[in-house]
Amino acid sequence: xxxxxxxxxxxxxxxxxxxxxxxxxxxxxxxxxxxxxxxxxxxxxxxxxxxxxxxxxxxxxxxxxxxxxxxxxxxxxxxxxxxxxxxxxxxxxxxxxxxxxxxxxxxxxxxxxxxxxxxxx
Amino acid sequence: xxxxxxxxxxxxxxxxxxxxxxxxxxxxxxxxxxxxxxxxxxxxxxxxxxxxxxxxxxxxxxxxxxxxxxxxxxxxxxxxxxxxxxxxxxxxxxxxxxxxxxxxxxxxxxxxxxxxxxxxx
Numbered sequence: 001x002x003x004x005x006x007x008x009x010x011x012x013x014x015x016x017x018x019x020x021x022x023x024x025x026x027x028x029x030x031x032x033x034x035x036x037x038x039x040x041x042x043x044x045x046x047x048x049x050x051x052x053x054x055x056x057x058x059x060x061x062x063x064x065x066x067x068x069x070x071x072x073x074x075x076x077x078x079x080x081x082x083x084x085x086x087x088x089x090x091x092x093x094x095x096x097x098x099x100x101x102x103x104x105x106x107x108x109x110x111x112x113x114x115x116x117x118x119x120x121x
Numbered sequence: 122x123x124x125x126x127x128x129x130x131x132x133x134x135x136x137x138x139x140x141x142x143x144x145x146x147x148x149x150x151x152x153x154x155x156x157x158x159x160x161x162x163x164x165x166x167x168x169x170x171x172x173x174x175x176x177x178x179x180x181x182x183x184x185x186x187x188x189x190x191x192x193x194x195x196x197x198x199x200x201x202x203x204x205x206x207x208x209x210x211x212x213x214x215x216x217x218x219x220x221x222x223x224x225x226x227x228x229x230x231x232x233x234x235x236x237x238x239x240x241x242x
Contacts (some may be wrong), residue, residue, distance in 0.1 A: 002163055005235055005237065010218065021215075022234075027133070040196045041195075041196035041197055041199050041201075042123055042195070042196030042197025042199065043196065043197075044200070049158065071192075071203060071216070072162070073215065073216045073233035073234050073235070073238060074163055074233060074235065075161045075163030075233050075234070075235060076164075076233075077160035077163070077164025078162050078163065078233065079233070080162075080201070080216040080233035081216070082192060082203065094194065095192070095194045095201040095202070095203070095216065097201065099216055108230065109139070110199075112194035112196050112199065112200070112201035112218075113194055113196070114126055114154060114194060116126065117194060
């Protein structure tokens with residue numbers, strides 16, 4: 001199966017909006033039950049399953065966040081995009097890759113960024 | 122194992138330079154023997170092995186090409202980057218994800234782009 005690019009972009013935008021406006025559980029609900037999350041890639045930790053993923057997003061629960069989709073590409077059931085996230089005075093611009101199942105739930109997320117991609121506002 | 126970000130960036134830049142200046146076999150030699158290539162992602166075709174990969178690059182052998190690395194991220198043994206490639210009067214800006222083995226050879230490449238990412242110069 002494949003999604004239209006616009007459908008995947010809508011899913012990614014909903015994810016970025018939920019990161020800002022939703023709870024950790026709200027964000028985790030956008031993931032499939034057995035999804036995986038690696039953020040940052042190479043950081044040595046892969047979060048497996050919706051509960052572990054909710055735990056990851058609890059790290060930023062209650063913090064002042066904003067997100068902005070900067071660049072979006074997709075193919076089949078996958079999306080790759082550049083976005084900015086600000087946490088307090090820190091701005092990070094990762095490249096992220098997501099795969100989706102037929103229900104539009106995220107089955108894997110990988111975020112590529114490092115210290116060089118952080119700026120202080 | 123992991124690479125320093127600069128080491129991966131050097132490998133990606135060498136790849137983009139070889140796409141411009143090398144033959145299809147030169148580009149394929151940057152890949153591991155059992156590497157995979159999907160370009161575009163979702164296009165329905167995954168090229169497996171160095172010989173199939175050389176065949177993919179033969180599509181643009183002899184054409185006037187240029188490439189430019191626009192944005193680069195890495196983690197562990199993986200890199201994600203935005204680049205521009207011009208083929209004649211056509212400019213495409215994919216997001217690409219590559220994984221590498223310990224010898225610095227590409228073990229997988231996935232290119233995310235679609236018709237919306239093509240501009241006519």
